[in-house]
Amino acid sequence: xxxxxxxxxxxxxxxxxxxxxxxxxxxxxxxxxxxxxxxxxxxxxxxxxxxxxxxxxxxxxxxxxxxxxxxxxxxxxxxxxxxxxxxxxxxxxxxxxxxxxxxxxxxxxxxxxxxxxxxxxxxxxxxxxxxxxxxxxxxxxxxxxxxxxxxxxxxxxxxxxxxxxxxxxxxxxxxxxxxxxxxxxxxxxxxxxxxxxxxxxxxxxxxxxxxxxxxxxxxxxxxxxxxxxxxxxxxxxxxxxxxxxxxxxxxxxxxxxxxxxxxxxxxxxxxxxxxxxxxxxxxxxxxxxxxxxxxxxxxxxxxxx
Numbered sequence: 001x002x003x004x005x006x007x008x009x010x011x012x013x014x015x016x017x018x019x020x021x022x023x024x025x026x027x028x029x030x031x032x033x034x035x036x037x038x039x040x041x042x043x044x045x046x047x048x049x050x051x052x053x054x055x056x057x058x059x060x061x062x063x064x065x066x067x068x069x070x071x072x073x074x075x076x077x078x079x080x081x082x083x084x085x086x087x088x089x090x091x092x093x094x095x096x097x098x099x100x101x102x103x104x105x106x107x108x109x110x111x112x113x114x115x116x117x118x119x120x121x122x123x124x125x126x127x128x129x130x131x132x133x134x135x136x137x138x139x140x141x142x143x144x145x146x147x148x149x150x151x152x153x154x155x156x157x158x159x160x161x162x163x164x165x166x167x168x169x170x171x172x173x174x175x176x177x178x179x180x181x182x183x184x185x186x187x188x189x190x191x192x193x194x195x196x197x198x199x200x201x202x203x204x205x206x207x208x209x210x211x212x213x214x215x216x217x218x219x220x221x222x223x224x225x226x227x228x229x230x231x232x233x234x235x236x237x238x239x240x241x242x243x244x245x246x247x248x249x250x251x252x253x254x255x256x257x258x259x260x261x262x263x264x265x266x267x268x269x270x271x272x273x274x275x276x277x278x279x280x281x282x283x284x285x286x287x288x289x290x291x292x293x294x295x296x297x298x299x300x301x302x303x304x305x
Contacts, residue, residue, distance in 0.1 A: 004042050011038035012050065013075050016060055016068040019051075093122045094269045097142040100127040101186075101214035102256070105233040107143070110280050117276065121269055129186075134261045141270055142259040143277070150259060157264050157274055159256040160281040163231035163290050164194055165249035167238075169223040174246035176202035180225030182216040183209045190228035193252050200247065232256075235284050249290060256281070 014035070015024035021035045028035065043050050050064035060068060098107055103125060114123065131150060132142040144150070145162060168174065179202065181191055190213075195201065208225055210216040217234060220227035221243060229245075237243040258264065264274045 004045050008038045008042040008045070009071055010075070011035050012042050012064075013068065013071040015039055015051070015058070016064060016071070019058055019060060021058060092120055092269070093124060094273055095124045095126065095138055095140045096273070097126045097128050097132050097137065097139045099129040099144060101212065101217070101230075101233060102143060102145075103127050104214055105217065106235075106284070109236065113280070114273075114276055118272055121272065123273075132259065140260065140262075141273060143256060144259060145254050145256050147254060155260045155262065155264050157258045157260075157278075159258055159277055160232065160285060161251050162254040162256065163249040163285070163288075164190065164228055164252045165231065165245050166194065166226045166247050167217070167220050167229040167234050167243045167245050168226040169221060170241050170244045172223055172226070172244070174244060176200060176205070176226070178204045180206040180208055182219050182225045182227035183207060184213045184216040184227075185209065185211050186213045187228070194228050194250070197250055197252065198247065231288050231290060232281065232284055235288055239287065249288070 011024065011028065011034075014027050015021050018024060018027075021032050021039070025032045025035045039051065048063045049061055050067060051058040052061055104127075108125070111123065111125075115121075126137070126139065128142075129144065130148055132139055132144070134140075134142070134154075143159070150156070166176070168179075173179065181202065183191060206225075208219065210219060213230075214233075216227040217229050219225065220229070221237065229243075231245075231249040234243050234245070238245055258274055258277065260270050262268070262270060264270055
């Protein structure tokens, strides 16, 4: 027995739900005539009238209602199955929103390790800072410094504290006096904060301004002056000898947090990333002999000879 074409059954099912070819056409985004033709072809193929047509209205016949009982169940089951398949296909995708400087200078170089330990997960990285719209952006997690207020209904996990200090290209004069200090518009108070916390002063300095924090750090790497940097973001360059941090680093009172609209301890892909990023942050601080609990002694100011 040859079954009717699936398109005809779909059009019939939509028309049967509302007993209206007009509303079915609206739902299917086709013309009224297209619905009418498909239903008529189905009726001709079956040799049975499925709708009674009178006064420009349509009503299911007994045969039409019997068929609708079946098509309704089939299409609902089909829609449910397709939805489950799509959800399963997307379950291995983790969308992370991360502050641009942290993403470029720290996270991205470590992602090969994440993929090696979690080959079943696909990480989609979105560079952004500040408040995040998880629903509209389709975001699973956001890695942020706590320099703004977020919805307290969000689940938050502190990843590590922020440590800051001046950095310059290796071999550059390691003194504040007479130095060109590099500032950024995204962290306008960085130098003042460090000078206040450290008790140091700088005289006879010049100033250069950059739009983003990562640009000022890059400028310091190029030998254009001295920038305030996050220890987390320059650890690799310090270990390779590309940069120097003559005054060490100290906590500025802020911290990085992982934000999520869902719990982070539910044995999900979110938890797996949270555990990985915690280990990575702790490892980065350990390499610099920075801890979460003890304030390290700052190096003495370099002596000018």
